[in-house]
Amino acid sequence: MKRMKKIDGGITAAKGYRAAGIHAGIKGPKADMALIVSDAPAAAAGVFTSNKIKGAVVKLCMERIIGGVAQAIIVNSGNANACTGEQGMKDAVRMGQLVADLLHIQEDKVFVSSTGTIGVPMPMGKIERGINLAVEALSETGGDAAAKAIMTTDTKDKQVAFEREIGGVTVRIGGMAKGAGMIEPNMATMLSFITTDAAVKQTALQSCLSAAVEQSFNKISVDGDQSCNDTVLILANGMAGNKPLDESHPDWPLFVDMVNEITLTLARKIVEDGEGATKFVMVSVVGAASPKDARKAVRSVANSLLVKTSWFGEDPNWGRVIDAVGYSGAEVVENQVDIMYDDVSAVKNGQVAAATALSELENVLKKRSFSITINLNIGKYSDWIYTCDCSKEYVQINSEYMT
């Protein structure tokens, strides 16, 4: 039985992981610090923001991931420790040091992650007390508390876990993510942490994670803004007892499948919890002249404020969709463009689909989740993205976040 099975739990679902989520008091009354620990050093891989402004913690993680081994991840919400200069880097290092000392593990195997406001010095007194609390609270059932502690404007925690048989043993993988705004899929987006008890060779783990991120976190967009702290980390501690996996192992595709599934599930959870979102929309472009054209057209539509606000208004305003395709930079021949809302034709040959009643389109827009497919009818390339609408609630949330 090699079929993948969804199981309960998240970051502590796999063997040999403990976690905690506690209240350090960094910003408000909610839990704001998570700690994830593997019982043994684990092969580790990571994908980080491509933003040229990077948080101190991202710079530290990028240094440490070169070693390819991790044993703990300390995460705080409420403060991004970004644009905080030398002191920010000292604070990030100090956080890792404290965790290493308290757990008696090597400092360079501790990863540090922060999310929250940019440009504010870390409240290190609270952070240090919080780390002590988190170490005390570590438990094999702590995944749920950890997932809640990394939330910022998220309204729901985001966790999922799977198991399947690989190389004759049961392998588990679990993960958690946070992110609701500042989400644009250009490289790793938001924070996501994944643990597996599979034994996996580090270079194989990295290439597997990079490919998985490409088809998941890089295919979602909430608002087109890309954070300077985006981080995805995966730990593989080998506690499942399998022979170490890499591309040459016959069951390698089964593991890749698990990583793809967990990243895609977490990515969708992020869009579904997009700030103020009321609609979840898969935008697809087919028939493009090149992969780049398909990508441009998809992202132009998904990031158009006018398109997003029309979804919020449940308005089948395909004019804004074709307009966004037109200025995307992709090759477009107006009288060849077809647009479908789910399976209802809205545009045929660049004009309103005469046989479709407006009410049919309106019925699609009333759904919480629907798809828009744009066929450029020029070439054979396609792309897609998973996105959401832009509501008054989004503006409300983001006009109030910092102060």
Add this chain to the structure above:
Amino acid sequence: MKRMKKIDGGITAAKGYRAAGIHAGIKGPKADMALIVSDAPAAAAGVFTSNKIKGAVVKLCMERIIGGVAQAIIVNSGNANACTGEQGMKDAVRMGQLVADLLHIQEDKVFVSSTGTIGVPMPMGKIERGINLAVEALSETGGDAAAKAIMTTDTKDKQVAFEREIGGVTVRIGGMAKGAGMIEPNMATMLSFITTDAAVKQTALQSCLSAAVEQSFNKISVDGDQSCNDTVLILANGMAGNKPLDESHPDWPLFVDMVNEITLTLARKIVEDGEGATKFVMVSVVGAASPKDARKAVRSVANSLLVKTSWFGEDPNWGRVIDAVGYSGAEVVENQVDIMYDDVSAVKNGQVAAATALSELENVLKKRSFSITINLNIGKYSDWIYTCDCSKEYVQINSEYMT
């Protein structure tokens, strides 16, 4: 006395122009059709949308501008006549034909412009009756009515006029514009019509207009969406009696100045009337490594939803500004970035400006109009854009527009 003077009026301020604005009943109860007529054929120049989806009327104007002469412009709001196929083009031609017949002028000297909903057939019965009414209503004081008739979601009409002495005679220039949403400065943006009684050679007029658009309508952004009907037209009928102007005339810079001033004034009026806007912000980038980098960074900040919503919240959230610079694609060295809000330093060397009290920044954000200047401190190139915030009202307007 060669100084430029602002005078009353708009599109009919210059000699030899009549206009009208009337209610054709295309969409609602407001005036929705404007007609501008020059007493004599005028040298004409135009700049049109670079969107690959172009309204039928834009295609018609692009054909006719090749001739370089115009005598009338018929404009309707409420329907964009875009994505309307062959019938749309027939309707655009018919509109011009009717105007030409009623005014006894040549058909190929009539320009047609439409703004409103995309993809809806033109209500030609109403349009034809409207054209008859507009011709009857033509008057030398009709500029104001015309400016009001081209408004869609605009809350204010946008018109301005100037006069100055050129080549020994008094020359006047007047213009009007509309546009509040779907505004992104990639080529000509929105509708703008300008008339002057100067005599100007057509090729000089075109190069002058193209350059003027580059430093005005192409430097404003409301929401990053670029319309498929954007049009700027200028008519120069020579009624001022000056010797025809071109680049070789000693007073040519004076005329260029007038065109620059009128386009910039109209462009600013558009941003100041941005849909739901409560803040008007000039974003500048200096010290960039290349002109392209400066442009990328400016536009990334001006189009960031998170930056725009923070302005709405009067929140001096410079973290979102530096984040948007970071993902803009421009060369950025984090610890060299300085950011000013008006003359208050927010960021110095990539970190919070220690000497600045938060209240000083908050006071800038409370103003209706302020500037943000980002110094990348890498090179010598700069760029700027004039933009506005994104409010709940923007979302409200755009979720209700079509239906």
